[in-house]
Amino acid sequence: MSENTQSARPVVLQMIDIDKRFQGVHALKKCNLELRKGEVHALVGENGAGKSTLMKCLTGIHKPEEGRIVYNGKEVSYKNPKEAQEDGISIVHQELNLMNHLTAAQNIFIGRESKGFMLNDSIINQKTQELFDHLKLNISPTEKVGNLTVGKQQMVEISKAISFDSSVLILDEPTAALTETEIRELFRTMNDLRARGVTMVYISHRMDEIMEMTDRITVMRDGEYITTLNTKETNLDEIINAMVGRTIYAEPKTHSNVAPDAPVVLEAKNLVSKDVKDVSFQLHKGEILGLAGLMGAGRTETARLIFGADPRTSGEIYKNGQQVTIRTPQDAVKAGIGYLSEDRKRFGLAIGLSIADNTILAAAEDFCKMGVIDEQKVRQVTEEYIKKINIKTPSISQLIRNLSGGNQQKVIIAKWLVRNCDVLIFDEPTRGIDVGAKSEIYKLMNDLAAEGKSIIMISSELEEVLRMSDRIICMCEGRLTKVLDIQEASQEVIMKYATMRN
Ligand SMILES: Nc1ncnc2c1ncn2[C@@H]1O[C@H](COP(=O)(O)OP(=O)(O)O)[C@@H](O)[C@H]1O
Ligand SMILES: [Mg+2]
Structure with missing residues (x-):
């Protein structure tokens, strides 16, 4: 649609100077949002930027401390999501709120009996069928929701939202759990709704979806409104730069x-x-050494040998010119080598413990005074690292499982830094991390290298290898096939050596 029709659309909703604090977190700082009729409006920002909180303030789940919401020309303030829904503003949360043992129809009409008349199953089945027909959905109203795919469940949630005659529909990360086919179906439904004049807020980390589906994009960062862009006139770089602020x-x-x-x-x-066949290399002070290769090249296996996590048949390891005996991870840590596993949840962190506990995990003995944990010191050191590497958290006692992937990764880094490791092995450091957090991890790695730490980085993303490494080791089937200086490296050259069997 052309820019003219876009700006000609009337404004349906404005959030003005919305401010919201949680204990210790200033989640929204005078935040703004403007929605026009019949647009799909993306809300983007790194994890923790405040997107969900803003939408919860709109729909009466949270009460903002300051600010105004103007909807269809009049100021509104909803006490709960039901009130918002009855006024035409519905939200579909990332976590689905359906009851598996009830049918699709029962889920859609649950709780509405109180509006004066009883709804029996045959009435709600009929109404649901009409609704599904209207949305061109191939779902049986009488099917138990527990038997539906996640995609279809999502559609039931959306149908439920629509059944309130929503004129504003908020979708908070709806595609995270969907397959490609289900995403296509969701987009078709969204396009239908847009054609009927429904306004949608679309929260997603997937930039390709945002570029494809949305009319405008509002960027948030650290609880603040940054900018609103017309999708057609912007590009990925501009959006990402606005998200991360650099x-x-x-x-x-x-x-x-x-x-x-x-x-x-x-x-x-x-x-x-x-799995490792006669691998030799050197790592210099302040160096980021990339380990490139395909699946099964032996990169992680090499890292695990250095970290003492797997048994070694033969070979030697020298640290600062001295041969070191590394038979266990404890030996490696003693030698100043830290390892950030590609599977953070399984190996890197105790997710049921707090940031503070995880930070001192590898160095607990340094925090004991006569057999008792020195809480004061734990607090001081943890706070120092939260600041130093910019871990976003309301407090040091926050549980790891409540942090985003990027922030979890930073806690692992803190853990090894506290233990005085000067060699850090990063195994797929940005896998599963959103684009903004990714660039923070890159910055952190560059900062660490500039401070004189040495880094071995295993990565399957060639762009990442080329962006970060000073030198690159190419591996294939357990062998080192080439060491490249960064000047001579390119995706093509790396691939050549990564596939060079000998
Ligand atoms: N119920 C809550 N209690 C305390 N802090 C919260 C709560 N909800 C969100 N926050 C905090 O507010 C900030 C914004 O969170 P959120 O709106 O969920 O971000 P986003 O959806 O953009 O990832 C984060 O720092 C988060 O930890
Ligand atoms: Mg969110």
């Missing part, structure tokens, strides 16, 4: 940042195990 490292590195006389910190000589 230019991210999108370009490949052109030269090594390592001093020419930087000493060798770690040396692996002829490492051999079941």
Whole structure:
């Protein structure tokens, strides 16, 4: 649709200077949002930016401390989501709120008996069928929701929202759990609704979806309104820069940042195990050494040998010129080597514990005074690292499981830094992390290297390897096939050596 019709659309809703605090967190700082009739409006921002909170303030789930909401020309303030819904504003949360043992129809009409007349199953089945027909959905009203796919369940939630004659529909990360086919179906439904003049707020991390589906994009950062862009007139770089508030490292590195006389910190000589075939390399002070290769190249296996996590058949490891005996991860940590596993939840963190507990996990003995944990010191050190590496959390006692992936990753980094590790092995450090948090991890790695820490980075994303590494080791089927200086590296060259069997 052309820009003219876009701006000609009437404004249906304005949120003005919305302010909201939770204990210790200023979640929304005078935040604004303007919605026009019949538009799909993306709300983007890093995890914790305040997107869900803003929508919860709109729909009466949270009460903002300040600010105004103007809807269809008059000021509104809903006490609960039901009130908002009855006024035409519905929200579909990321977590589905359906009852598996009830039918689709029962889920849609649950709780509405109180409006003066009883609804029996045959009436609600008929009404639901009409609703599904209207939305061109192929779902049986009498099917138990528990038997439906996640995608269909999502559609039932949306149908339920629509059944209130919503003129504003909020979809909070609706596609996170959907398959590609289900996403297509959702988009078709959204396009139908848009054609009927329904206004939608669409929260998603997936930039491709946002570029495809939305008319305008509002960017939030740290609880603040940053800007609103017309989708047709913007691009990915502009959106991401607005999200993270700085230019991210999108370009490949052109030269090594390592001093020419930087000493060798770690040396692996002829490492051999079941999966690793005679691997030798050196790592310098302040260096980011990329480990590139395809699945099964032996990169993680090499890292695990250095970290003492797997048995070694033969080979030697030197730290600062001295041979070190590494048979267990404890040996490695003692030698100043930390490992950030690609599977954070299983290996890196105790997700049921707090940030503070995780931060001191690898160095607990340093925090004990006569056998008792020195809480004061724990607090002080944890707070120092939260600040230093910018962990977004309301407090040091926040449980790990409540943090975003990017922030969990940072807690692991804090854990190894507290333990004085000067060699850090990052295994797929940005897998499953959103684009903004990704660039923060990159910045952190660059900062650590600039401070003189040495990093081995395993990554399957060639762009990431080229963006971060000073040198690149290519591996194939357990062997080291090439060491590349960053100047001579490109995706093509890396792929050549990553597929070079010998
Ligand atoms: N119920 C709550 N209690 C305390 N803090 C909260 C609550 N809900 C959200 N927050 C905090 O408010 C900030 C914004 O969160 P949220 O709106 O969920 O962000 P987004 O949806 O953009 O990821 C975060 O720092 C989050 O930890
Ligand atoms: Mg959210």
